[in-house]
Amino acid sequence: MWNYTDKVKELYTNPRNVGAIDNADVVAEVGSIVCGDALKLYLKIDDKGIITDAKFETFGCGSAIASSSALTEMVKGKTIEEASKITNQDIVAFLGGLPEEKMHCSVMGHEALTLAVAKWKGESIPDELDTEGEIICRCFGVTDALIRKVIRENHLKTVEEVTNYTKAGGACGSCIPRIEDIIEEELKVAPAGESEKEKRPLTNIRRMQLVEETINNVIRPELQKDGGNIELVDIDGSVVYVALRGSCANCVASNVTLKNLVETKLREFVEEGIEVVEAK
Amino acid sequence: MTAAMERIVYLDNNATTMVAPEVLDAMMPFLTDRYGNPSSIHSFGGNVGKHLDRAREQVAAFLGADQDYEIVFTGTGTESDNTAILGTISYYRDRKHIVTSRVEHPAVLSLCKKLERDGYTVTYVPVDSEGNLDMTALRESVTDDTAIVSIMYANNETGVIFPVQEIGALCRERGIPFHVDAVQAAGKIPIRVNDIGCDLLTISGHKFHAPKGIGVLYVRRGTRIRPVLYGGHQEKGRRPGTENTPGIIAIGRASQLASEHLSEYHGRVRALRDKLERDILKRFPNSHLNGNRDNRVPNTTNIGFDYIEGEAILLYLDRHGIAASSGSACSSGSLEPSHVLRAMGVPFTSAHGSIRFSLSRFVTEDDIGYVLSVLPEVVGRLLEISPFWDKEKRQGKPMPL
Numbered sequence: 001m002w003n004y005t006d007k008v009k010e011l012y013t014n015p016r017n018v019g020a021i022d023n024a025d026v027v028a029e030v031g032s033i034v035c036g037d038a039l040k041l042y043l044k045i046d047d048k049g050i051i052t053d054a055k056f057e058t059f060g061c062g063s064a065i066a067s068s069s070a071l072t073e074m075v076k077g078k079t080i081e082e083a084s085k086i087t088n089q090d091i092v093a094f095l096g097g098l099p100e101e102k103m104h105c106s107v108m109g110h111e112a113l114t115l116a117v118a119k120w121k122g123e124s125i126p127d128e129l130d131t132e133g134e135i136i137c138r139c140f141g142v143t144d145a146l147i148r149k150v151i152r153e154n155h156l157k158t159v160e161e162v163t164n165y166t167k168a169g170g171a172c173g174s175c176i177p178r179i180e181d182i183i184e185e186e187l188k189v190a191p192a193g194e195s196e197k198e199k200r201p202l203t204n205i206r207r208m209q210l211v212e213e214t215i216n217n218v219i220r221p222e223l224q225k226d227g228g229n230i231e232l233v234d235i236d237g238s239v240v241y242v243a244l245r246g247s248c249a250n251c252v253a254s255n256v257t258l259k260n261l262v263e264t265k266l267r268e269f270v271e272e273g274i275e276v277v278e279a280k
Numbered sequence: 281m282t283a284a285m286e287r288i289v290y291l292d293n294n295a296t297t298m299v300a301p302e303v304l305d306a307m308m309p310f311l312t313d314r315y316g317n318p319s320s321i322h323s324f325g326g327n328v329g330k331h332l333d334r335a336r337e338q339v340a341a342f343l344g345a346d347q348d349y350e351i352v353f354t355g356t357g358t359e360s361d362n363t364a365i366l367g368t369i370s371y372y373r374d375r376k377h378i379v380t381s382r383v384e385h386p387a388v389l390s391l392c393k394k395l396e397r398d399g400y401t402v403t404y405v406p407v408d409s410e411g412n413l414d415m416t417a418l419r420e421s422v423t424d425d426t427a428i429v430s431i432m433y434a435n436n437e438t439g440v441i442f443p444v445q446e447i448g449a450l451c452r453e454r455g456i457p458f459h460v461d462a463v464q465a466a467g468k469i470p471i472r473v474n475d476i477g478c479d480l481l482t483i484s485g486h487k488f489h490a491p492k493g494i495g496v497l498y499v500r501r502g503t504r505i506r507p508v509l510y511g512g513h514q515e516k517g518r519r520p521g522t523e524n525t526p527g528i529i530a531i532g533r534a535s536q537l538a539s540e541h542l543s544e545y546h547g548r549v550r551a552l553r554d555k556l557e558r559d560i561l562k563r564f565p566n567s568h569l570n571g572n573r574d575n576r577v578p579n580t581t582n583i584g585f586d587y588i589e590g591e592a593i594l595l596y597l598d599r600h601g602i603a604a605s606s607g608s609a610c611s612s613g614s615l616e617p618s619h620v621l622r623a624m625g626v627p628f629t630s631a632h633g634s635i636r637f638s639l640s641r642f643v644t645e646d647d648i649g650y651v652l653s654v655l656p657e658v659v660g661r662l663l664e665i666s667p668f669w670d671k672e673k674r675q676g677k678p679m680p681l
Contacts, residue, residue, distance in 0.1 A: 061591035
């Protein structure tokens with residue numbers, strides 16, 4: 001049995017935005033029934049470039065349904081420009097996490113979005129989705145460009161991780177040596193210790209959004225299980241001020257909660273350098 | 281849905297089964313007061329040994345073995361499978377060839393993959409589209425270099441029965457040790473080791489209402505086999521380690537019960553399985569049967585649903601308290617659908633949407649009615665989400681309810 005978060009369970013039980021949009025402005029289709037998962041994303045976009053409606057159809061497991069629900073919820077009301085900045089990690093954060101083996105579901109959501117944005121802008125198909133390009137994994141039709149992109153964006157270091165995120169190498173395994181070569185090449189491009197997150201610091205707005213999202217979808221549900229709650233008080237640079245509420249407020253272990261849960265999760269989903277301080 | 285949640289309909293009996301109340305009663309004293317070690321000289325321990333003797337006789341009777349010492353108790357079905365193969369090849373060291381099938385359980389397949397890395401040649405006998413073993417291929421694969429033939433009695437995913445009697449005759453004629461993985465046959469169809477003509481045969485307690493952690497390896501008198509574990513004198517040195525007395529008592533009692541209930545599987549359980557299967561195939565135009573309809577164990581049906589994905593079906597059924605399993609890639613954590621369905625050449629499109637329902641004698645007619653009442657909503661909802669159901673949707677052919 002998978003260890004799905006409550007958010008994932010909620011979204012596959014009651015999926016949001018299911019179906020087709022008949023007069024959609026853009027339709028993007030990724031994956032295939034043979035590979036075991038596929039996603040069709042429909043967007044309605046107004047003349048200001050704002051996504052006014054988003055719907056999906058998917059052939060896939062619980063986490064594919066949940067990832068697609070999350071994606072459509074996240075893009076609604078955003079401009080195409082804003083939406084194009086959403087990464088697969090944002091989808092994972094919205095879901096409060098996904099099992100490692102299911103990361104490819106979030107990548108599939110991101111692929112569909114990337115393709116939709118490119119189609120809307122009238123750009124050519126992005127390299128990573130261009131199946132005419134160099135294909136590394138023939139079983140699942142995974143391109144060289146997609147593998148490199150996912151390695152960079154998610155700081156992957158092993159073949160197993162690449163398989164979890166893209167499915168490449170998960171069937172016959174004959175492409176594993178090539179995936180190893182790609183990982184090696186990518187690690188040379190981005191020397192160890194210098195992750196992309198550090199190179200491109202988050203903007204203040206982006207950081208705020210991610211902090212709020214992580215608190216709402218990941219941290220609060222955890223605390224509520226024990227009758228606790230949390231309030232976001234302020235964000236100053238990378239210092240996040242929070243107040244613990246409910247049973248957490250008087251709990252002797254609240255400092256542990258603050259460091260072990262709140263800070264760890266924010267560092268995982270938002271930014272490495274985040275420090276959490278309790279607002280008294 | 282909240283009310284429905286309280287109801288549990290367990291249709292995953294090929295994965296594991298409930299411990300029968302009679303079995304629990306029989307083993308309980310050996311978990312509490314009678315904890316003595318059967319190897320002890322004092323009567324507190326020694327008397328426990330008499331009960332183990334009785335259990336060994338019960339299992340021997342269940343399998344139709346001539347001698348009770350042909351029964352070796354192990355920890356699991358996997359351990360029995362491994363012991364049969366490793367124990368045999370370590371005796372026949374000069375033979376470097378193994379014959380098995382493409383659809384065996386991982387307990388056999390993973391071991392064979394490892395042995396290939398160690399220099400063995402393994403022939404994986406194929407199956408046809410209905411899951412029947414290719415007997416011609418099997419016959420042709422056996423050589424003088426073959427150390428062991430290991431074939432399952434019934435397949436865990438499709439329930440398809442293999443002609444082990446025929447293979448037994450062939451192996452006898454050629455003088456090759458024959459191991460039968462009968463884990464999925466036990467309790468569902470009769471097992472008679474002398475009719476099969478096998479040298480080794482594996483069963484596992486938790487598949488027929490004994491608890492987990494007890495397996496049996498039948499070793500025909502005179503079979504050449506070296507132990508895999510080394511230690512004390514237990515099981516005549518063939519499987520050392522202090523006996524799992526509660527487990528052994530349990531599998532003895534479960535064996536006795538299984539013999540008594542075989543006719544119920546042949547009758548009532550089969551009828552329920554057939555009703556479930558018939559109604560599903562009739563109601564859902566996107567469903568079809570995987571496996572040979574006529575030559576199966578009576579409790580299993582494997583149904584492929586086109587256009588929808590198996591794990592999603594299981595998760596939705598789970599919300600209604602229904603437990604089943606799937607050959608879908610997603611549900612296992614691997615990325616490819618079940619090796620059994622792939623060996624049968626089931627198209628990926630429907631292998632991803634395959635569901636196995638496996639019944640037991642504890643399943644009622646009411647349970648089956650409940651599953652049939654819930655399925656249209658589950659399948660209908662997923663078809664609605666699916667991008668591959670478009671054509672039918674647009675043509676205004678809604679799911680029949």
